[in-house]
Amino acid sequence: MEIMGDTGTNFIHEIIEEDIRTNKYGKKVHTRFPPEPNGYLHIGHAKAICIDFGTAEKYGGKCNLRFDDTNPSKEDVEYVEAIKEDVKWLGFKWDGLYYASDYFDIMYECAVKLIKKGLAYVCDLSPDEIREYRGTLTEPGKESPYRNRSVEENLDLFERMKNGEFPDGSRVLRAKIDMASPNMNMRDPVLYRILRATHHRTGDKWCIYPMYDFAHPIEDCIEGITHSLCSLEFEDHRPLYDWVVNNVDLGSKPRQIEFARLNLTYTLMSKRKLLQLVNEGIVSGWNDPRMPTLSGLRRRGYTPASIRNFCEKIGVAKTNSVVDYALLEHCIREDLNKNAKRVMAVIRPLKVVIENYPEDKTEWFDIENNPENPEMGTRKVPFSRVIYIEKDDFMEDPPKKFFRLAPGREVRLKGAYIIKCEQVVKDEQTGEIIELRCTYDPESKGGNAPDGRKVKGTLHWVSAAHAIDAEVRLYDHLFTVPNPEDESEGKTFKDYLNPNSLEVLKNCKLEPELYCAAPGSRYQFLRLGYFCVDTVDTKENHLVFNRTVSLKDTWAKIASKE
């Protein structure tokens, strides 16, 4: 199934098409998405996933999901399960499911091979000494005194590293390349370190673990990856990637291509910082609806299609960039506008009594479920003498462009009647408006004025007698500034946290249609936005809705200018 549809083209596709033309890989395309299971996937990973899987799909190739689990001290099964779920949810099916840890034996053999070729050695320098010997960006490094050990000694020492004869951190296996290389990565990079940590898959079998730069190219070779797509910061590592591929000689020569990571305004993409938000309780968890994680976006109400579409729209290039969050919002609105059922909900209720409407009467009006899509049909909505409207939809002393309800003014109740505000009832103590007394025009049934008089405003409403209660959670950006990672003013991202990123409204009034709304289901609350039934906190008698995104609000714009 084509999940990405027509993806246009980009510089990666051009390279691949050239490789296909020249028959470099037998016209095959095989990519992989290689997350480290040390955190949850976020929207930035979604970009990578769409590129990795989408590219394979475009050329009729394959794409593996591979866990790059070479550092047991940071990894956990919790993350691998979450990652699998997120990739599936996004809509992708992997061809092979692999783990770098499946290849530990092969990697060990590769290391032995390098030693035998005289291309790797065991080094006894301490971490501090290694750093010292590495030199700086402008000065070459010095060769380790252990650099010229014999093959036999290296073989012996490396085996004993594996056997656990040496303490953590006491020795490493290093590639013998060039301590004077202008590329720091080539200054005898560490290939293996001693690390006693229980691995989530291999348990305590190993006490030495390969480093990324050594492991990754081997993983790609073993799986027959043709194009190894990764982010820009690995550009400098490509010579080392190629060095390993060439010297380890596993029969295939994958090609690494780098593209720019996704950055989004008003949010963070650093796994470390996201973890900090979780650990410090700043958010409720990885799946907090304010998080840019896939689990957060899912809980918030984003659809997989909207995220894929977003990833398609942002493009692929090598320029560092920051995408406007508004584009993501556009993508979810676009999807939900077409597909979400309309429903009426009053989140800040103001009681309205229609004085000339019979006390014991209820009428059921047919209201369309989605004017964009008539096939979605209609539903019955009850109307009676006492209703709720939105507090914001009434002003006692309205400005010119306000065309909602005001004293003496008429307004249409969506699908029901035209009403007129006759009287405002206030709390005697506080002066707060607590109730409106209105009259309705019995001739305007369904909302049409028989005399053709123009009624500009149309409000959503809920019959008080039939309303069901719900909690509604409104979200705003987690951060108050477009780039919370900007620490130039001596601030940290925590200084930019938005104190108003979550607003909880209780006792919201919903039309009865929502009585059996399923967790995870999405609706448009008329005139308010798109909302999704919370999957975590919704209980038998406690409905919770998350606002996915508001509707575009022209009035809010006008009002804010005044």
Next chain:
RNA sequence: UGCGGGAUUGUGUAAGGGUAGCACGAGUGACUCUGGAUCACUUUGUCUGGGUUCGAAUCCUAGUCCCGCAGCCA
């Protein structure tokens, strides 16, 4: 004063010697029983200086600015 990348409107991304286009945002208007949606229109851009050419975002040249790299992280 090393190495590797990058620079096109507010944002993102096309154009690879031949009218700088698209999307989002912003603005204006139309329409509307959602101030939604839809439709129409508008606005702003090739980092700088030289050069080649009838013609340069594109080729050459000299700069400028930005990002990444000194984990036994990935």
